[in-house]
Amino acid sequence: MTCAELEDRLFDEDCRAALLGTAVVPADVAEHAARCPACAEQWAEAVADTRLLRGRLLVAPPPGLLRGLYRAFRPWRGARTLRVDAETLSWGIAGGALGAALAGAALAPGPREWAGFCVGASLALALVALRGARRAWLAPWGVLCGEVSRRIARLVRVV
Amino acid sequence: MARARQGGCGEAGRGRQVGAGPLDPWAQDAALARRCLAGDEIAWRELVDRHSPHVYSLCLAAELTSSEAEDVCQEVLLSALRSLRGYRGCRLSTWLYRITRRRIADHFRAPGRRDVALGLPGDPTFPEARPAGPDVSAEAARASECDRLRREIAGLAEPGRSILLAYYVGDVPVREIALDWGMPENTVKSHLRRGRMVLRARLEEEA
Numbered sequence: 078m079t080c081a082e083l084e085d086r087l088f089d090e091d092c093r094a095a096l097l098g099t100a101v102v103p104a105d106v107a108e109h110a111a112r113c114p115a116c117a118e119q120w121a122e123a124v125a126d127t128r129l130l131r132g133r134l135l136v137a138p139p140p141g142l143l144r145g146l147y148r149a150f151r152p153w154r155g156a157r158t159l160r161v162d163a164e165t166l167s168w169g170i171a172g173g174a175l176g177a178a179l180a181g182a183a184l185a186p187g188p189r190e191w192a193g194f195c196v197g198a199s200l201a202l203a204l205v206a207l208r209g210a211r212r213a214w215l216a217p218w219g220v221l222c223g224e225v226s227r228r229i230a231r232l233v234r235v236v
Numbered sequence: 237m238a239r240a241r242q243g244g245c246g247e248a249g250r251g252r253q254v255g256a257g258p259l260d261p262w263a264q265d266a267a268l269a270r271r272c273l274a275g276d277e278i279a280w281r282e283l284v285d286r287h288s289p290h291v292y293s294l295c296l297a298a299e300l301t302s303s304e305a306e307d308v309c310q311e312v313l314l315s316a317l318r319s320l321r322g323y324r325g326c327r328l329s330t331w332l333y334r335i336t337r338r339r340i341a342d343h344f345r346a347p348g349r350r351d352v353a354l355g356l357p358g359d360p361t362f363p364e365a366r367p368a369g370p371d372v373s374a375e376a377a378r379a380s381e382c383d384r385l386r387r388e389i390a391g392l393a394e395p396g397r398s399i400l401l402a403y404y405v406g407d408v409p410v411r412e413i414a415l416d417w418g419m420p421e422n423t424v425k426s427h428l429r430r431g432r433m434v435l436r437a438r439l440e441e442e443a
Contacts, residue, residue, distance in 0.1 A: 088403070088410045088425045090261065126432050130404045133382045134389075138292040142306050143284060146313050150280040153317055 078109040083116045087123050096127040168202070197226025265328040272320055280317070283328070288313060290329060291336050293405045297386055298340045308343055312336045326412050333406035334416070388438050392431055399424055400431040 078086075086092050086106055094100035102110075102120075110117040271279035291312050295305035312335050316323075323331050389397060395417060402408040402416075403424075410428070414421045 084429070085422070085425060088428055090409050122436075123432075126436060127404070130385070130432075130435070133378075133385045134293055134297060134401075134405050135289050136293045136296055136382075138288045138309055139302075139306065142292075142310060143288060145310060146284045146288065147277075147281055149314055149317065150277050154275045154277075 078105050080109075080113060080116050083109050083113075084119065087120075093127070096124050097131065098124075098128075192230070194226060194230075200226075262327060266324070269320055269323050269328065272317070284313060287328060287332050290405060290407050291332055294333065294336045294401065295340060297389065297401050297405055299386075299390065300340070300343065304343065308336070308339050312339050315339070327407075327409060329407040330409065330412040330416075333402060333408050336406070385435070385439070388435055392434065396427045396431045399427045400435075403428055 083106060086103070087096070091100065091103050092106060095102045095106070106120070110120050268279055268283055272283060288309060292305055292309040295308045296302070300308060312332060316332055316335055389400060392400065399413055399417065402413050403410065408416075410421055410424050414424045417424065
């Protein structure tokens with residue numbers, strides 16, 4: 078390592094942690110500083126500056142603010158769970174309605190086809206619920222699976 | 237070293253800063269965010285404890301009053317909680333720094349923010365008196381030193397000032413500052429080096 082390279086390394090993340098005293102000095106830097114007094118001095122200056130800047134500029138927020146922020150987590154978690162359930166339910170209803178419309182558009186659906194549709198849609202919705210409804214694009218699978226299973230049931234009846 | 241694409245700061249953005257491993261800060265941040273999303277309250281407290289001083293201090297450095305800084309800090313962290321699912325790629329500190337910057341700009345744009353009445357003694361908006369004690373003068377001296385440093389930083393030219401604040405107060409890595417500002421890493425380092433030297437010289441002069 079050269080002196081210029083050390084000067085460049087001072088702002089890297091591993092060096093920043095070392096300058097703040099939260100990590101050990103990286104081996105390459107320590108090795109170079111040990112045999113170069115100018116760079117050792119530069120390192121010492123960087124330690125002093127970094128700690129001074131952080132020490133004076135970093136202010137802890139008031140405890141009341143922190144308490145408020147801690148408390149905000151539970152309502153958020155609760156609302157998120159409710160939102161996921163509502164999302165699953167709404168997609169389920171939409172999937173069911175569309176599947177029923179598709180079934181109605183087809184030729185005289187029989188009870189076995191309807192049963193197939195319900196089973197397929199339920200399985201797909203269970204899958205969506207299991208995944209925590211993380212992706213909105215998962216929901217159309219409810220419709221697709223319902224329609225596919227209805228057609229399979231129809232095919233089975235024909236065979 | 238190849239530059240990561242603008243706007244993202246994923247694996248390619250890490251450069252040689254810290255190697256991947258159990259202590260990789262990027263991986264630690266991602267794990268902390270995942271734990272929060274999974275509903276782990278301790279993880280949320282850890283996130284607040286670790287990052288709220290940076291957010292709050294950025295607000296103070298933007299010359300907001302302490303009560304305004306509290307409001308903005310709260311808004312930033314609550315907004316981060318609501319949009320945590322969208323966090324990926326960069327350091328949490330960088331992500332929060334970006335939200336803070338936007339919120340501070342919104343705050344300055346808001347028409348009703350100026351000249352907020354502090355109320356009368358006894359009103360909830362009236363500032364609380366600090367208890368007198370032996371360390372009051374030491375605290376006051378420290379506060380005045382901090383103010384002096386903030387003034388010196390406020391006097392620096394842009395983009396040096398913002399880069400210095402992002403690095404030292406926002407805890408944003410050089411690589412991610414470079415991506416935000418669309419400049420090479422070495423230019424960011426030059427700004428940091430120059431800013432630090434100017435500040436040191438001015439503080440020594442005053443001392």
